[in-house]
Amino acid sequence: MEISMQSIALATVLAVLTTWACRVVNWVWLRPKRLERLLRQQGLSGKPYTFLFGDLKENSRLLVEAMSKPIAVSDDIKPRLLPFLYQSFQTYGKDSFMWIGPTPRVYITNPEQLKEIFSKINDYPRPVSNSLVKLLADGLVTHEGEKWTRHRKIINPAFRMEKLKLMLPAFHSSCAEMVGRWEKLVSVERSCEVDVWIDLQNLTRDVISRTAFGSSFEEGKRIFGLQEQQALLALKASQSVHIPGWRLVPTYMNRRMKNIDKEVQALLMDIIRRREKAMTAGEGAGDDLLGLLLESNMKENGGMSLHDVIEECKLFYIAGQETTSVLLVWTMVLLSVHSDWQARAREEVFQTFGSRKPDLDGLSHLKIVTMILNEVLRLYPPAIELRRTVHKETKLRRLTIPPGVQLSMPTLFIHHDKELWGEDAEKFKPERFSEGVSKATKNPVSFFPFGWGPRICIGQNFAMIEAKMALAMILQQFTFELSPSYAHAPLNIITQQPQYGVQVILRKAN
Numbered sequence: 001m002e003i004s005m006q007s008i009a010l011a012t013v014l015a016v017l018t019t020w021a022c023r024v025v026n027w028v029w030l031r032p033k034r035l036e037r038l039l040r041q042q043g044l045s046g047k048p049y050t051f052l053f054g055d056l057k058e059n060s061r062l063l064v065e066a067m068s069k070p071i072a073v074s075d076d077i078k079p080r081l082l083p084f085l086y087q088s089f090q091t092y093g094k095d096s097f098m099w100i101g102p103t104p105r106v107y108i109t110n111p112e113q114l115k116e117i118f119s120k121i122n123d124y125p126r127p128v129s130n131s132l133v134k135l136l137a138d139g140l141v142t143h144e145g146e147k148w149t150r151h152r153k154i155i156n157p158a159f160r161m162e163k164l165k166l167m168l169p170a171f172h173s174s175c176a177e178m179v180g181r182w183e184k185l186v187s188v189e190r191s192c193e194v195d196v197w198i199d200l201q202n203l204t205r206d207v208i209s210r211t212a213f214g215s216s217f218e219e220g221k222r223i224f225g226l227q228e229q230q231a232l233l234a235l236k237a238s239q240s241v242h243i244p245g246w247r248l249v250p251t252y253m254n255r256r257m258k259n260i261d262k263e264v265q266a267l268l269m270d271i272i273r274r275r276e277k278a279m280t281a282g283e284g285a286g287d288d289l290l291g292l293l294l295e296s297n298m299k300e301n302g303g304m305s306l307h308d309v310i311e312e313c314k315l316f317y318i319a320g321q322e323t324t325s326v327l328l329v330w331t332m333v334l335l336s337v338h339s340d341w342q343a344r345a346r347e348e349v350f351q352t353f354g355s356r357k358p359d360l361d362g363l364s365h366l367k368i369v370t371m372i373l374n375e376v377l378r379l380y381p382p383a384i385e386l387r388r389t390v391h392k393e394t395k396l397r398r399l400t401i402p403p404g405v406q407l408s409m410p411t412l413f414i415h416h417d418k419e420l421w422g423e424d425a426e427k428f429k430p431e432r433f434s435e436g437v438s439k440a441t442k443n444p445v446s447f448f449p450f451g452w453g454p455r456i457c458i459g460q461n462f463a464m465i466e467a468k469m470a471l472a473m474i475l476q477q478f479t480f481e482l483s484p485s486y487a488h489a490p491l492n493i494i495t496q497q498p499q500y501g502v503q504v505i506l507r508k509a510n
Helices: 002-041 055-067 083-093 112-120 144-158 163-165 166-191 194-214 217-238 254-280 289-299 306-337 339-353 358-366 367-379 411-415 461-476
Strands: 097-100 103-107 189-196 387-388 394-396 399-401 406-409 478-482 490-493 495-498 503-508
Touching: 002 103, 002 112, 055 083, 083 097, 083 103, 097 478, 112 289, 112 394, 112 406, 144 163, 144 306, 144 490, 163 166, 163 461, 166 189, 166 194, 166 461, 166 503, 189 194, 194 289, 194 306, 194 461, 217 254, 217 306, 217 478, 217 490, 254 289, 254 306, 289 306, 306 339, 306 367, 306 461, 306 478, 306 495, 339 461, 339 478, 367 461, 461 478
Parallel strands: 103 406
Antiparallel strands: 097 103, 189 503, 387 406, 394 399, 478 503, 490 495
16 A cells, blocks of 8 residues: 555656656747747748757847947947847848747838737737846836726826926926036036936936926935836846746845835835825825826726836836937937037027927927937837737738747837838938828838837827927037047947947037
């Protein structure tokens, strides 16, 4: 009897181990090779799958090499930001794929296929983020299905134009503080060198602190510092092979990301609790995003939990300032190089406002400034790549996508595509947007700096109004050019940022 029980136990263990081994073999070899065969049968090309890591090691090596030295402002930025993809397109063409560990990533650049992906959001959900990456922010951007629909409905009222108009004084106050600091520096020697990247980051952080939470940058800067550390760690985590259960291993990175998340959650909870207490005591919700969010949430049956509100606040912090700061910094780089467009924009600002404070109606009529900002978003999109996945066999025009395949829409490459934008696609030519976005390219789905379709960025108008306000106030007071110490080095850390800052010579505008 004892021997029989031991035999049964041993057989059970062997069965479990055999099942586990079969699943591992399927995950790291059989399934990837089957998917590779299916993709190649449809005319897609790429490097053969290699055990477990796929193309990750080569991708990392090329990235390190590309980031080791700056480039000229006139150089193509694609080989620096996405070197593996650049080489892949050179070798295999646009209809290609790469391996993210054992998962194939197919590149989609055809506008009609892009339109279908952006439109059918339930067929093409976002990939499930590494659980460590989700610590950065697990809000509206990462949600799918009914939860996304509910959160979008609750958050949407806060971003309507009549609400954004109420935030204009906060935009102006933050911009005025930055411009005032620059004026003091310039007044001493008539010109000065400033790393505008640092100041523009502080500007947009101050704006989001005021408009999201009704507080100044001082209250929010601890959260921003922690979120910056989290972004770097999240980027590192996203570039490694996702091994189930790895997040539970107490590595330094895992522990650090979890500790950062705890501290950020505690800081945000304190802000939210204070606001809820004030609202319960009879105070109004206020005109900031948090107040509007809490007010909208109270009206919604089955609204967001406290955890959900905290995650949306984390997203406010990271997305609310990243997009605008990178848009403004690359705008100053390109206007420094193209002084003729800087002069035209300044003339338009003076014709519209003179030395007056910019208002919403005037900002909406800045045609040249809008053309410039759109061209900067085309050449330097904040997010250089968007990703989706499929969970069941899905027909995408001529392609049949097997379940488990990841799709990538390389925004940077599509925005620079000569077949879509013409032979001058690499050049800074704001005039291409003179008749609006729809006529700037052969297909409107060739331009999506804020995404496209139902999931287009909810904060698009917020970012554009803030950018116009800041640029108008800078142009009212200064002319600027790149310092000889400036090194052009775009770097992708969640968004496309300048690796070594942006050193600019400021002078008082006449």
